Amino acid sequence: MRITELFDNGEFVVTAEVGPPKGICVDHVVEEAKSYLSGITAVNVTDNQSSVMRMGSLPACIALKNAGLTPILQLTCRDRNRIALQSELLGAAMLGIDNILCLTGDHTKMGDHPGAKPVFDLDSVSLLHTVKQLESGVDLAGNPLVGEAPKFAKGAVVSPCSDSIDAQLAKMERKVMAGCDYFQTQAVFEPEKFIKFMEAAKQFGKPVQLGVIIPKSVGMCKFMNNNVAGVHVPDDMLEELRADKEKTKAGITGVEIAARIIKECKPYCQGVHIMALGWESKVPALLEKAGI
Amino acid sequence: MLITEMKVGETLRSLIQGKVFTIICHGCREVRFPEQEVNAFVRELAAEGIVTGTITTDYICNPDFLQMRLKGRMAEIEDADTILVFSCGVGVQTVSSYLEDKRVIAGCDTYALPGYQGVTPLEHDCDQCGQCYLNLTGGICPLTACSKSLINGQCGGAKNGKCEVDSNMDCGWERIYRRLEKIGRLDVLKCPVQLRNYATDDEVSR
């Protein structure tokens, strides 16, 4: 099932994400997803996230699909050129994976194989364009595909709380132009900024899912503030996390904060995307508290 | 060696707005320059009465030298709406960063040939990609100013205007966006999706 069908029906679409293991056993990932994420619409499977080598996204997607979940295949342009990416997309379609998220990807220097060759033959925009091309029955070089053309729900990301909203909107417009069907955002901790962004992003008429991270600790938030693009946890939230150490450690404070953000932003978006970062077990409580 | 080839005249005409000041750089010994073609094109423009002035020079990639050469010509430059530069990628970038508020257009594509690449100052760099993108990026080379050599816009990694790979390096696409904003050319971000062509060497030999 393509998640675009749900957006079209006006449904509020909830997704989460998991990372494949650095190894050959996916049981743990599948079990966790089955226990905590089976109530939600679809699950993103990351593609060697942060440039750290892991099992590929596609085989892990298949494992989730076999367990009854709907996976979203994340594809980055860091490790494969246009030939390999198109070939992967055809394979994914053959295996029944029809939801994808197109990303440029982190630089190889950010990960655990810093000496690897960064590819970036395509980028998020030209990858979306490539997918659209395949959907029309020809490859990027214009050669016809044999038989039925693939069809995907094509997603991409935006960063609504970044320093320069105008630059983000310009990039978003390029992605829409290239064929993007829906967006997931970088984690939002400043609802006012998100709402303002959405006022401007409305013009594109594409569904946007609010990105949510459950804040685990003050340390984690400070790390994000210093290192993660487009993420800023404001001081009053840091105070809230500092106030009751036990409550924060148990995840209660984080869930409260995340639920509040969702409630505040819900009228302005078409879904949420939860990046649990190991706290998958907290997702059901979060959704309940947020009233979803 | 480098080869610069003039972009198609029609492409250049579509980029020219109002009056033009042209800068023709015959470059260093390592550059093969399309002298006759460029001169003919500039003569065509001049016959239409839209050229405020032309200088033919060399080594415009050297900022001090460039400044000296342009000094006596600033009135003509001020009078022009478009500065059309025929040089390698480094030359165009040097001009566009010196004439920061002007619409600077690259007239050539720069290709690499085997052999010595010549000496250029370090401020700007050109990878001789053969598909010069400077007209889409406000005269800042996206291949050398961006760690991922992206040509369709910024990645999601820039933090406080710095590149995700190196916090001491300004994000090239942040610079491009600000420059386009400054020269009123944000409309170029609506251009069609760009794809690199890694087979440009075939085109040169064609």
Ligand code: SF4
């Ligand atoms: S885009 Fe950059 S690498 Fe390509 S020709 Fe222009 S200056 Fe050189």
Ligand code: SF4
């Ligand atoms: S942060 Fe900027 S310079 Fe660095 S890779 Fe991304 S777009 Fe390029």
